Amino acid sequence: MSWGPAASFSSFLACELSAFSNLSHRGRTNYINLGSFLIKPVQRIMRYPLLLMELQGATPESHPDKNPIKDAVRAAKEINVNINEYKRRKDLVVKYRKGDEESLIDKIYKLNIHSIIKKSNRVSSHLKHLTGLSPQIKDEAFEETEKNFRMQERLIKSFIRDLSVYLQHIRVRP
Numbered sequence: 001m002s003w004g005p006a007a008s009f010s011s012f013l014a015c016e017l018s019a020f021s022n023l024s025h026r027g028r029t030n031y032i033n034l035g036s037f038l039i040k041p042v043q044r045i046m047r048y049p050l051l052l053m054e055l056q057g058a059t060p061e062s063h064p065d066k067n068p069i070k071d072a073v074r075a076a077k078e079i080n081v082n083i084n085e086y087k088r089r090k091d092l093v094v095k096y097r098k099g100d101e102e103s104l105i106d107k108i109y110k111l112n113i114h115s116i117i118k119k120s121n122r123v124s125s126h127l128k129h130l131t132g133l134s135p136q137i138k139d140e141a142f143e144e145t146e147k148n149f150r151m152q153e154r155l156i157k158s159f160i161r162d163l164s165v166y167l168q169h170i171r172v173r174p
Contacts, residue, residue, distance in 0.1 A: 012041065034160055045083065048076040089142060090149060 052073045059066050128134035 012044075034163060038156070045076075046080055049073060049080060052076055086145065086149070089145065093146060 052069060056066070056069045056073055059069055125134070
């Protein structure tokens, strides 16, 4: 049996889908929604560095797998840093997009001196960029990541819609 990441994820997914299938036939699930299934692999990824560090500590220095385990710990930590940074940037984008949906009364209610100073600095910086007094800095990696994120978000929403239609379809069948 292979113990690589793909095999672990495949076995996890097969187990979760089997459990979901068995529960959905009874008409009830132990989970609130599909999102709880989709977040499980991400939550488990965050625990991998801890598990690998524990394995690394229990592995003798002379063991041939000691260096690959060190590499795995380093890689798992790097993946978690990337996930956290990606989530931080996504949350930042969502925060500012959510601001567009608020009513004027909600925005006025949130005003304080700090937010006024911050907003005026942003407007000032934006005007400097527009007039050419200050060069505009573009983070191409962020732009590309955000574009990919939006595409993934659309695909997941489409998947959820399709799954919902499928589940309704199998519930209707006798």
